[in-house]
Amino acid sequence: MAFQAEPYARKVFYYETDRMSIVHHSNYIRWFEESRLDFMRQAGLPYEAIEREGILMPVTDVAAKFLSSSRYGDTVLIQPAMTAFNGVRASFRYEVRLPDGKLLATGTSGHCFLDERTRVPLNLKKRDPASYELLRRLTEPDGAQAGKEEDKR
Amino acid sequence: MAFQAEPYARKVFYYETDRMSIVHHSNYIRWFEESRLDFMRQAGLPYEAIEREGILMPVTDVAAKFLSSSRYGDTVLIQPAMTAFNGVRASFRYEVRLPDGKLLATGTSGHCFLDERTRVPLNLKKRDPASYELLRRLTEPDGAQAGKEEDKR
Amino acid sequence: MAFQAEPYARKVFYYETDRMSIVHHSNYIRWFEESRLDFMRQAGLPYEAIEREGILMPVTDVAAKFLSSSRYGDTVLIQPAMTAFNGVRASFRYEVRLPDGKLLATGTSGHCFLDERTRVPLNLKKRDPASYELLRRLTEPDGAQAGKEEDKR
Amino acid sequence: MAFQAEPYARKVFYYETDRMSIVHHSNYIRWFEESRLDFMRQAGLPYEAIEREGILMPVTDVAAKFLSSSRYGDTVLIQPAMTAFNGVRASFRYEVRLPDGKLLATGTSGHCFLDERTRVPLNLKKRDPASYELLRRLTEPDGAQAGKEEDKR
Numbered sequence: 385m386a387f388q389a390e391p392y393a394r395k396v397f398y399y400e401t402d403r404m405s406i407v408h409h410s411n412y413i414r415w416f417e418e419s420r421l422d423f424m425r426q427a428g429l430p431y432e433a434i435e436r437e438g439i440l441m442p443v444t445d446v447a448a449k450f451l452s453s454s455r456y457g458d459t460v461l462i463q464p465a466m467t468a469f470n471g472v473r474a475s476f477r478y479e480v481r482l483p484d485g486k487l488l489a490t491g492t493s494g495h496c497f498l499d500e501r502t503r504v505p506l507n508l509k510k511r512d513p514a515s516y517e518l519l520r521r522l523t524e525p526d527g528a529q530a531g532k533e534e535d536k537r
Numbered sequence: 538m539a540f541q542a543e544p545y546a547r548k549v550f551y552y553e554t555d556r557m558s559i560v561h562h563s564n565y566i567r568w569f570e571e572s573r574l575d576f577m578r579q580a581g582l583p584y585e586a587i588e589r590e591g592i593l594m595p596v597t598d599v600a601a602k603f604l605s606s607s608r609y610g611d612t613v614l615i616q617p618a619m620t621a622f623n624g625v626r627a628s629f630r631y632e633v634r635l636p637d638g639k640l641l642a643t644g645t646s647g648h649c650f651l652d653e654r655t656r657v658p659l660n661l662k663k664r665d666p667a668s669y670e671l672l673r674r675l676t677e678p679d680g681a682q683a684g685k686e687e688d689k690r
Numbered sequence: 691m692a693f694q695a696e697p698y699a700r701k702v703f704y705y706e707t708d709r710m711s712i713v714h715h716s717n718y719i720r721w722f723e724e725s726r727l728d729f730m731r732q733a734g735l736p737y738e739a740i741e742r743e744g745i746l747m748p749v750t751d752v753a754a755k756f757l758s759s760s761r762y763g764d765t766v767l768i769q770p771a772m773t774a775f776n777g778v779r780a781s782f783r784y785e786v787r788l789p790d791g792k793l794l795a796t797g798t799s800g801h802c803f804l805d806e807r808t809r810v811p812l813n814l815k816k817r818d819p820a821s822y823e824l825l826r827r828l829t830e831p832d833g834a835q836a837g838k839e840e841d842k843r
Numbered sequence: 844m845a846f847q848a849e850p851y852a853r854k855v856f857y858y859e860t861d862r863m864s865i866v867h868h869s870n871y872i873r874w875f876e877e878s879r880l881d882f883m884r885q886a887g888l889p890y891e892a893i894e895r896e897g898i899l900m901p902v903t904d905v906a907a908k909f910l911s912s913s914r915y916g917d918t919v920l921i922q923p924a925m926t927a928f929n930g931v932r933a934s935f936r937y938e939v940r941l942p943d944g945k946l947l948a949t950g951t952s953g954h955c956f957l958d959e960r961t962r963v964p965l966n967l968k969k970r971d972p973a974s975y976e977l978l979r980r981l982t983e984p985d986g987a988q989a990g991k992e993e994d995k996r
Contacts, residue, residue: 719869
């Protein structure tokens with residue numbers, strides 16, 4: 385079974401609101417990142433450890449749907465999950481909720497792995513087998529398989 | 538034929554870079570907004586005029602694909618286009634390029650229209666017919682039709 | 691004696707770093723705000739309660755000195771204190787430290803109180819005596835006096 | 844006479860506003876940076892050229908006073924000037940105005956020069972004499988002298 389991280393709790397900051405009195409949508413993209421890095425830390429593979437190995441994990445795509453708005457004074461709970469991983473690419477999805485369970489937003493992100501110096505894509509299975517094995521175990525049931533399929537295209 | 542706006546030219550700001558030495562991906566979502574509002578201004582319907590009518594145009598969804606990175610010192614050109622509009626919803630797409638034509642990112646955004654006070658969705662055709670007619674003319678060839686189709690679902 | 695709030699602990703977010711690999715200095719100004727609002731919440735006067743009364747508390751001045759840098763992976767502790775308050779103006783100071791006590795930055799901010807609708811300055815003592823009394827008790831020993839002096843000029 | 848740069852014109856971005864409907868104060872600190880780097884570019888010494896020499900120019904202190912607010916739809920004009928420079932430290936001041944001349948904010952920033960690799964302070968006069976001479980000529984009448992005085996303390 386996939387690793388189930390604790391949801392990431394985050395107070396809304398005043399400067400994240402805009403003149404509609406709600407949180408500006410771009411901040412949800414930043415919250416996804418905060419929750420993804422918290423997920424990796426919970427799983428025992430903090431992102432700073434990956435960067436210390438000279439590996440970067442940039443975002444290749446991101447998407448979000450906004451169902452309801454959040455405001456200053458709210459605490460939001462962001463639940464990330466790793467949906468696919470094959471050593472070359474990784475995918476996450478996210479749900480942002482209020483503490484009462486109300487769904488505010490959903491989203492996804494895709495990632496690759498790069499050598500920090502050359503910025504050339506790398507296969508984590510070859511470059512850092514220990515991190516590869518750890519991340520594989522974090523993926524949802526059919527995620528590793530899905531990742532392989534996706535990579536064949 | 539659809540309205541063709543001038544691309545929106547934007548220097549990369551130093552504070553938009555992150556410790557990968559490239560622009561953080563969340564800023565592209567902000568650039569999409571900058572270019573969308575510039576597009577509306579060019580078209581003769583500045584967003585502040587819409588808000589003065591008590592109408593908000595929030596983002597309901599956003600997506601981006603990142604193909605190559607931008608850095609401090611770059612000027613990027615963002616070309617927005619309105620892909621659908623039916624008075625209830627509006628859709629845009631975006632291309633971010635370097636001045637030499639190199640494609641850095643593509644994206645889309647979806648929007649609805651709300652009454653500022655009640656935050657209830659509204660139909661721009663009824664609430665503000667002049668703005669409705671203006672926005673209709675900005676849509677790409679089959680956009681108005683596509684918008685109608687999408688709304689039936 | 692003045693109210694002593696718990697320091698505000700904050701993880702550095704990846705997107706707060708810049709291409710120098712350190713946190714961009716503008717984010718410290720945002721951290722000051724986060725810690726100030728946390729201070730008010732701890733003191734029993736959450737800022738959203740003030741805004742519900744139709745009162746705004748904008749920043750009239752801000753300053754920071756940067757002694758050492760913070761990085762992704764750090765948790766910083768921000769200790770705010772209210773240094774002056776007289777109903778018309780309020781002043782805070784801030785210290786940002788690493789958990790080992792190393793001082794990263796110091797700062798100050800000044801504030802006034804405005805009516806949300808008219809944007810005219812107001813005296814909290816007249817407009818909201820309960821909040822006035824509460825804030826007075828949060829001020830450091832000679833703060834209330836200092837505030838009065840400052841206001842005479 | 845000191846170098847007089849063209850003021851830096853900047854449209855307010857929607858996401859820079861907060862729920863007070865005005866630009867969040869932290870963005871002025873970012874505007875100071877934008878205008879400072881524009882000033883250096885105008886003067887013939889773009890900051891990316893300094894970084895290419897392996898030199899960083901971090902902010903050691905920053906301050907701002909906010910006199911009036913700006914809103915979405917505004918274009919602000921930021922006039923930077925270099926007030927002191929001695930090869931070890933540099934100081935700037937800033938004025939933010941509306942096009943009609945109304946003063947919105949004033950500010951200052953201080954800077955040192957660091958070796959990018961070692962992060963040790965350096966003297967630009969020794970490390971990069973050409974940039975040193977260029978920056979010296981940008982300083983206001985008594986700036987070079989003032990800078991020397993400050994450095995003796």
